[in-house]
Amino acid sequence: MSGNEAVARGAWEAGVTFASAYPGTPSTEILENVGEYKEINAEWAPNEKVAMEAAIGASMGGVRSMAAMKHVGLNVAADPIFTYAYMGVNGGMVFVTADDPGMHSSQNEQDNRNYAPFIKIPMLEPSDSQEAKDMFRDAFDISERFDTPVMFRMTTRVCHSKSLVELGTRREFDAIPYVKNRAKFDDVPAAAMRNRRRMPERDRKLLALSNDCEYNFAEYSGSKKIGIVASGVSYQYAREVFGDSVSYLKLGMTNPLPIDMIREFRNNVETMYVIEELDPYMENQIKAAGIDCIGKDKIPAIDELNPNIVRKALLGEERKGVQGNPNLVVPRPPALCAGCPHRGFFYELGKRKDTVMVGDIGCYALGGSEPLSAKDLANCMGSAFSVGHGLSKAFALSGQDKTVVACMGDSTFFHTGIAALEEVIYNDSHLICCILDNRITGMTGHQDNPGTGYTLKGEPATIMDIETIVRALGVESVRTVNPLHLDEMKKALDKAYNEVREGPVVLITRWPCVLKKLSTEDRREFRVAPAQCTIDQKKCIGCKKCLSTGCPALSFDKYERKAAIDPMQCVGCTVCAQVCPKQAIVKGARKA
Amino acid sequence: MKKIDTKSVLLVGVGGQGTILASKVLTSGLIAAGYDVKMSEVHGMSQRGGTVTTQVRFGSKVWSPLIGEGEADVLVSFETMEAMRCLPFLRPGGKVVVNTYEMPSLPVLSGECEYPDGIIDELKKRADTLAIDAVKVATDQGMPRGMNVVLLGALVAALGVDDVDWAAALKSCVKPQFYEANLKCLEAGLKLASPAA
Numbered sequence: 001m002s003g004n005e006a007v008a009r010g011a012w013e014a015g016v017t018f019a020s021a022y023p024g025t026p027s028t029e030i031l032e033n034v035g036e037y038k039e040i041n042a043e044w045a046p047n048e049k050v051a052m053e054a055a056i057g058a059s060m061g062g063v064r065s066m067a068a069m070k071h072v073g074l075n076v077a078a079d080p081i082f083t084y085a086y087m088g089v090n091g092g093m094v095f096v097t098a099d100d101p102g103m104h105s106s107q108n109e110q111d112n113r114n115y116a117p118f119i120k121i122p123m124l125e126p127s128d129s130q131e132a133k134d135m136f137r138d139a140f141d142i143s144e145r146f147d148t149p150v151m152f153r154m155t156t157r158v159c160h161s162k163s164l165v166e167l168g169t170r171r172e173f174d175a176i177p178y179v180k181n182r183a184k185f186d187d188v189p190a191a192a193m194r195n196r197r198r199m200p201e202r203d204r205k206l207l208a209l210s211n212d213c214e215y216n217f218a219e220y221s222g223s224k225k226i227g228i229v230a231s232g233v234s235y236q237y238a239r240e241v242f243g244d245s246v247s248y249l250k251l252g253m254t255n256p257l258p259i260d261m262i263r264e265f266r267n268n269v270e271t272m273y274v275i276e277e278l279d280p281y282m283e284n285q286i287k288a289a290g291i292d293c294i295g296k297d298k299i300p301a302i303d304e305l306n307p308n309i310v311r312k313a314l315l316g317e318e319r320k321g322v323q324g325n326p327n328l329v330v331p332r333p334p335a336l337c338a339g340c341p342h343r344g345f346f347y348e349l350g351k352r353k354d355t356v357m358v359g360d361i362g363c364y365a366l367g368g369s370e371p372l373s374a375k376d377l378a379n380c381m382g383s384a385f386s387v388g389h390g391l392s393k394a395f396a397l398s399g400q401d402k403t404v405v406a407c408m409g410d411s412t413f414f415h416t417g418i419a420a421l422e423e424v425i426y427n428d429s430h431l432i433c434c435i436l437d438n439r440i441t442g443m444t445g446h447q448d449n450p451g452t453g454y455t456l457k458g459e460p461a462t463i464m465d466i467e468t469i470v471r472a473l474g475v476e477s478v479r480t481v482n483p484l485h486l487d488e489m490k491k492a493l494d495k496a497y498n499e500v501r502e503g504p505v506v507l508i509t510r511w512p513c514v515l516k517k518l519s520t521e522d523r524r525e526f527r528v529a530p531a532q533c534t535i536d537q538k539k540c541i542g543c544k545k546c547l548s549t550g551c552p553a554l555s556f557d558k559y560e561r562k563a564a565i566d567p568m569q570c571v572g573c574t575v576c577a578q579v580c581p582k583q584a585i586v587k588g589a590r591k592a
Numbered sequence: 593m594k595k596i597d598t599k600s601v602l603l604v605g606v607g608g609q610g611t612i613l614a615s616k617v618l619t620s621g622l623i624a625a626g627y628d629v630k631m632s633e634v635h636g637m638s639q640r641g642g643t644v645t646t647q648v649r650f651g652s653k654v655w656s657p658l659i660g661e662g663e664a665d666v667l668v669s670f671e672t673m674e675a676m677r678c679l680p681f682l683r684p685g686g687k688v689v690v691n692t693y694e695m696p697s698l699p700v701l702s703g704e705c706e707y708p709d710g711i712i713d714e715l716k717k718r719a720d721t722l723a724i725d726a727v728k729v730a731t732d733q734g735m736p737r738g739m740n741v742v743l744l745g746a747l748v749a750a751l752g753v754d755d756v757d758w759a760a761a762l763k764s765c766v767k768p769q770f771y772e773a774n775l776k777c778l779e780a781g782l783k784l785a786s787p788a789a
Contacts, residue, residue, distance in 0.1 A: 320661070
């Protein structure tokens with residue numbers, strides 16, 4: 001079971017009945033798996049703040065509830081949880097933050113452990129799948145017993161590593177009837193202040209729990225010369241390197257930190273190391289308590305750890321692998337798939353001069369690489385239109401003659417893009433806003449969203465039509481195009497470049513993700529006939545124009561001086577055929 | 593749990609090549625045979641045409657799901673160049689199973705660089721390497737998409753774990769209608785990598 005599957009199982013065993021999330025690597029599979037349990041109402045929310053608020057509401061209503069998000073999602077969801085920490089819960093409430101040390105699929109590697117003392121709530125950190133399941137289940141007891149939401153912190157290697165898990169059974173949770181309680185749940189300043197003044201007492205009780213809980217324990221199996229304090233996957237790395245030769249203080253509850261326990265452990269060992277990924281979160285608190293330890297002086301604070309890094313840092317030993325030949329390796333950055341509908345958009349946009357292209361978070365983040373080169377910058381989810389708005393204003397105010405084109409996907413538009421578009425319209429921005437609607441949340445592996453017509457459970461839902469929303473907000477210049485038809489795409493961009501002088505313009509590209517399992521509605525709307533393109537070797541002049549589309553199915557035979565198409569990858573989107581000056585590429589037989 | 597030192601397998605390829613299915617069959621077989629098993633894979637952005645790696649570790653008791661350089665006993669690469677990229681993860685004396693299937697990366701497409709020549713020969717100079725045209729082998733078995741299972745067969749032969757029922761593991765991971773064709777691919781891969789072959 002992966003850590004994410006284990007959390008879902010833990011939720012089920014704990015009697016959770018409401019769960020909400022917005023997908024984001026490495027957290028996505030948590031809710032997908034929660035959705036497999038028929039007893040749990042599992043939902044995709046448009047964004048993390050909404051997911052957190054829905055879980056808070058369900059908790060107030062008296063059932064056990066959860067939310068899940070990636071680390072940066074907690075920034076979006078921070079507002080409601082800071083205040084819910086003051087109120088305390090009715091039904092138990094736990095949320096997962098899945099951090100991404102090493103930034104495998106993220107724009108930063110913020111260490112969300114820092115949030116727990118900031119929000120003033122307890123934090124649990126599992127180190128493998130068994131712990132993920134057991135601790136998640138138990139987190140609900142802590143939530144109710146101490147009247148607090150609980151933060152459950154995972155990392156990529158805990159979420160996406162699989163290990164054996166012993167399963168338990170579901171304990172049904174009887175809903176706690178809702179009783180109006182304004183003193184607790186109505187956050188007017190007077191009530192909030194009363195709640196705030198009660199929190200130090202809760203902190204003291206949680207500290208006592210942390211010093212005496214089954215998830216924090218010392219292991220004196222080895223020598224007491226060296227003692228290692230570790231939590232999360234770092235504990236597994238330490239174990240891998242040192243085996244039974246040293247002593248460990250394994251921490252599963254890391255806010256509040258069990259300072260008394262740490263002090264006792266320190267007194268029992270000669271030298272104490274703190275092994276933690278990213279920030280010196282534990283180390284700083286341990287040192288602030290006057291306890292001597294060695295941490296970030298040796299262990300890197302940037303990027304994820306692995307056993308080799310720990311070994312090198314603490315033992316000075318380095319395992320050498322077989323030497324490769326670097327001359328025989330060229331980079332392989334991620335690329336838009338063969339047949340990706342975004343390709344046509346970026347191909348046409350990348351040719352434009354004096355344009356600043358603002359991107360966003362999603363597959364279209366890949367439009368910036370060579371050869372498409374159609375992106376200047378990007379920041380965070382849903383920011384393209386608002387950052388683009390600021391840019392275009394700056395250019396207008398300072399006399400820089402540039403057109404700003406901003407793009408985001410359908411799910412990103414529903415996430416926080418709509419508010420950004422309001423900014424563009426309200427403050428009269430001369431910005432071309434593009435919504436790349438591929439009918440699904442793509443990068444995270446195909447989750448439904450408010451535009452797709454289905455819920456997480458696969459049940460029919462109201463389809464929110466993006467063009468209707470945009471028109472309702474008050475934009476007059478709106479056009480929906482098929483991005484795989486380059487002529488249509490080009491004309492739409494030409495028009496947009498003209499119209500943007502008058503005010504905001506919205507362009508919607510609409511074609512399903514090439515990997516999407518098409519719904520009934522999709523099949524009705526889009527005539528997708530998977531086929532393959534082939535190159536007529538006699539007509540091909542080896543000009544490499546087709547390669548400029550950046551399609552991974554294409555290659556160039558340097559001996560024959562001709563382009564080639566990999567039949568294993570090609571789906572017959574014909575973008576390459578449309579750019580070929582010699583009509584050497586033809587759509588052939590149906591794909592096997 | 594069986595008493596053996598932990599062994600590590602690194603599967604590498606390009607997003608979409610089917611490394612996940614291969615590692616799923618591998619771990620199912622090892623678990624059924626009574627090993628402690630951990631597996632780590634990467635999802636998300638890097639899956640889109642970038643390098644993907646999956647690590648499988650098994651033994652009596654496995655701690656870290658992750659390995660560092662010089663720690664893999666077997667490196668199996670679904671794409672030719674990726675084997676060279678990940679070679680430093682192989683321990684000295686470890687084995688390489690490599691597919692002779694080449695996928696140009698974006699910088700190759702955009703003309704910034706060329707796909708390197710002579711990778712297989714270089715690999716053979718540096719490690720015990722078995723190169724397989726897995727697409728051809730799979731096509732010969734009637735299922736071109738079964739190249740991942742061909743490579744899996746070669747991998748388990750190279751691993752030298754002989755107490756696992758791989759056919760049963762495969763059966764538990766693929767749809768019934770594809771089982772027979774996949775089994776042929778698995779057996780073809782096993783045969784290629786067996787010392788007698």
